[in-house]
Amino acid sequence: MVQEENDLVEYGFRRVIITITAVLCALLEIVDTTIVNVALTDMRGSLGATLTDVAWVITAYAIANVIVIPMTSWLSQQFGRRNYFAVSIVIFTISSFLCGNAGNIWELVIFRFIQGLGGGALLVTAQTIITESYPAAKRGMAQAIYGMGVIVGPTLGPPLGGYIVENYSWPYIFYINIPIGIIAVILTLSFVRSPKYGEKLKANQVDWIGIILLAAFIGSLQFVLEHGQQDDWFDDPLITGLSVLSLFGLILFIWRQLTYQYPIVNLSVLKDGNLRVGTFMCFILGFGLYGSTLVIPIYTQQILGWTATDAGLLLIPGSITTAFMMPIVGNLIQKGVPQPYLVAVGFLIFFFFTFWMHNAMTPDTGVEHLFWPLIMRGIGLGLLFVPITTMALSTLKGKSIGEGAAFTGMMRQLGGSFGIAIITTFITRYTQKHRVDLVSHLDGSRLEVQQRINGMQQSFMSKGFSASESLAKAHQALDYNVMKQATVLSYMDIFLYLGILFLCCIPIILFVKRGKNKVDMSEAMH
The missing domain is CATH 4.10.860 (DNA Excision Repair, Uvrb; Chain A)
Structure with a gap:
């Protein structure tokens, strides 16, 4: 068994190529989750779809992703990991081409679902392939390299999508996957190797x-x-x-x-206490990562009036910080620093980030007010991703590790979905609540309110509008300002509650048992 395990470890050029291939595939999958967000308006226009219809472009992909992730370990054993990985890339690449050529919204939704079925496999399988290619002593670093792709991916999507939509047209956000997919398939078939599995199931045993x-x-x-x-x-x-x-x-x-x-999913693996705590932490991490990635671009575009590209670019320095942190954290884990300490510090830093954002938000905040909080977010994410993943898998052995990795991957995705759903609901509800509160203070009999409306009316009249038109426009402008202020207050609430959530997670880490720091994921499939 040790011999088989060592057979999968690669050195030199081969290991570099396998690492690049796996990270590239994980990036492809994750960038495609967020790249579509900025192109929805253009899709609506060219495909003649409603906002509800076009939201399905995101939903279909997410549903397919989350269905396939828990099954990846089982599917790898059925078809051989290399074959399964290569076929997944082929499905992803062909459906990307079909998405770009879709003639109506429902064709696009169907092809996005198929793309999600291919894409979901890429995430967890890429993680296992990378970790198995490294000797046991360097597994923390392998997790860090994989983590860079997973954390940087959601942030790369919006600016890349914004650039493509502004300079070309929306089908190109799918077409860029094609050359990368073709290269990844060739590299996978040439370099990636499968572990030896036991007997495959017959069709009637599935x-x-x-x-x-x-x-x-x-x-x-x-x-x-x-x-x-x-x-x-x-x-x-x-x-x-x-x-x-x-x-x-x-x-x-x-x-x-x-x-x-x-x-198809081995639930008994959840008897492991560390995996249970780890999957919960992955859920919270997904909640915070995707939730804050959702709020910040909406806030900068809706309230501050930025373009999609500018809003996306704002997130990049924080992502680079995370990428920079990953190898440092991987190194700390290898040197024996307990993962729970790193996770606790990560959650604490994330709390400071949310508190800072809560205080920095106004209807006219500038880049300089958001830059450093987002750098802090990058540091927090760097301290969370690798330690949570290695901590979750640290007391598992054998093929349980691959099954555990599928659970952590699924919970991170589900955490993101819950985060986005709860945050969008909160924004809508809290904006209405704050609007009612603000309007109650706008008493028409108060002198300041009358002076403000009068000043706005005069301003509109100087532009050639009649007195009655100017008064209506003044009331409209005032209502718009109230709505803007109410929205900002609701975003501030979101960050405050996110911060409290992260703070509450710190005591849970005390339930983690000390496992081995170097997770031996090459045992995962034997």
Whole structure:
């Protein structure tokens, strides 16, 4: 077994190529999650779709992603890891081409779903391939290299998408995947090797019922999270129905996996205490990473009036900081610094970032006010990603490690979905609440209010509008300012609550047992 394990370790040029291939594939997958966000308006225009329809472009991809991630370890064992990885890249690349050529919105949604099925596999499989290519002593560094791609990816999407949409047209956000995909397939088939697996299951042993229950549970949950706010949550019969389906799907799926002889997801691996704490931490990390990545571009574009490209570029220095932190953190773990300490410091720094953002937000904040808080966010993410992943897997052995990696990957994605759903709901509700509070202070009989409206009316009249038109425009402008202020206050609330959430996570880390620092992920598939 040790011999087989060592067979997968690569050195020199081969290891460099395998690392580049795996990071490239993880990046492809993650960039594609966020690159579409800035192109939705252009897609609506050219495909003649409504805002609700076009939101499906994001939802379909996310649903497919989250369904396939828990099954990756099992699928790798069925088809051989190299073959499964290569086929996933091919599916991703072909569907990227089809997405760019879609003639209407529903074609695009179907191709995005297929792209998500290919893409979900890339994340977890890339993680296992990288870690298996490094000797045990360097596994912390391998996690750090993989982590760079995972953390930098969501941030690269918006500026890259903004640049492509402004200078070319939206299909090119999909076409850029094609040459990278072709190169990745060639490199995978030439350099990546598969571990030796036991017997494959026959078609009649495959847990088809389990697969259907998993798709029903995860797919429904993801839909509810993505569409709940715009469809008014449980006032909508579809959302209520899918919530019930998701709950029953989960219960039946757990029962099926615990009783079936050949489960597709090995739930017994969750008996490990560190993995349970680690999956919860991955959920919170996804919540904070994707949640704050959502709020900041919306705030800068809606309130401060920035372009999509500028909003995306703002996030890049923080991402570079995270990338810079990754190898340092990998090195600290290798030297024996306990991961729980690093995670605790990471959560504390993230709390300071949210508190700083809460205080920095105004209707006319500049780049200089946001730059340093985002650098701090980059440091916090660097201290969280690698230690949480290695901590979660530190007390696992054998192929349980690959199964554990699939759980952490799924929980990070689900955390992001929950974060985005809860944050968009909060923004809508809190903006309304703050608007009501602000309007109650705008008493028309107060002198300052009358002077303000009068001054605005005079300003409009000087531009050639009649007195009645100018008065209407003055009221409109005042209402717009109130709405803007209410939105800023709701964003401030979001950052305050995010900060409290991260602060509450610190005591949970005390439940972590000291495991081995160097996670031996090459055991994962044997």
